[in-house]
Amino acid sequence: GENVEQHPSTLSVQEGDSAVIKCTYSDSASNYFPWYKQELGKRPQLIIDIRSNVGEKKDQRIAVTLNKTAKHFSLHITETQPEDSAVYFCAATINNAGNMLTFGGGTRLMVKP
């Protein structure tokens, strides 16, 4: 089955700096890679996703890159703000074939004002 590894487990940055979270996956058949932001006690919120037919996707301060050859994808947050502080999870799945997400271990991002 799929295995997703996520690094780092914790990340502390100064407000305004950039934050990068990296994930690797094992199943080359995976073709959908969403990123979720989870605040304490709340549901994971989809913040951005990328499908295997593109290498990069951007939405305002958030971007995701995908390298299918190397089987890794990354989340980039620029101009971080204190409200970006949360736990971020990457995930991978074979979309339209069960849709069962395999999650990374999570990254606790702390943005210091």
Place this chain on the structure above:
Amino acid sequence: GAVVSQHPSWVICKSGTSVKIECRSLDFQATTMFWYRQFPKQSLMLMATSNEGSKATYEQGVEKDKFLINHASLTLSTLTVTSAHPEDSSFYICSAPRAGSSGNTIYFGEGSWLTVV
């Protein structure tokens, strides 16, 4: 707005009793839903895949007789924790895939905090 709704958000029950948690897709039909369990400061652990009209598929190590899943309609899946014990206390959360033009997007319910006393 919310795409997947989960109820209740919080529940406290006594040891030995059963608790039912509902997961609803609000504006789409979901033949498949997923149930996760999350311990504090940990990732989401898939418990089972709920299949409309057929039996759920459980992950290894998850007791199907303890965590009963019923997917009776295309918009509702329920998870019943039977004979609950304090070690069952956890955050339970469901998800469902919604079809889009470029593929499915997976959304989560609000989650349910279960405390067994």
